[in-house]
Amino acid sequence: MNIAFFLTPKSEVIYLKKNMTMRQALEKMEYHRYTSVAVIDDDGRYDGTITEGDLLWLMKNNTDLTFKDTSKIKLDDVPRHRSNTAVSINADIESLVELASCQNFVPVVDDNGVFIGIIKRSDIINYYYNIMKQARELSLNAAV
Structure with missing residues (x-):
């Protein structure tokens, strides 16, 4: 199976540019x-994932940081505590499932990292789940 079957295209996804501010x-x-x-760079390449936790840890560790100040901090300057790995559109389903087991979403890139x-x-x-449900229904119907 091609992982493109599961793809939610960029046009339907919320993403951030790494030159945006923390406040944005x-x-x-x-x-x-x-x-x-x-998070993507100016060339559209995947640069990583930013989480609420990353933003909260930065605020916690900088007690003098006010919400107003967050408009001065670029996302590129926010330390990320987790590295969400992207997969190539040509990746196999096993690689996808392995990453999805520890990430809420898996970023997908083309051959150029875009x-x-x-x-x-x-x-x-x-x-x-639907495959398992259909298989169960088939086995129940076969048993009748």
């Missing part, structure tokens, strides 16, 4: 109610 990230994440968002979308863990789970 906070506002966008709050508006969309996301706890983590992919961000093209995400695959949500929930979409993978729902797909395999």
Whole structure:
């Protein structure tokens, strides 16, 4: 199976540019109610994922930092505590499932590292759940 089946394209995904400010990230994440968002560079390449935790840890460790000050901090200057790995659009399903087991979403890149979308863990789970459900129904019908 091609992992593109699960892809939510970039045009339908919220992402941040690494030259955006911490405040812009906070506002966008709050508006969309996301706890983590992919970050891309000026060339559209996947640069990592920023999480609420990354932003909160920065504020915790800088007690003099006010919300107003967050408009002066670039996302590129926010330390990231977790490295969310991207997969190539040509990756196999096993690699995808392995990453999805520890990431809410898996960023997907093309052969040049350009961000093209995400695959949500929930979409993978729902797909395999439906396969198991159909198999169960078939076995129950066969037993009757």
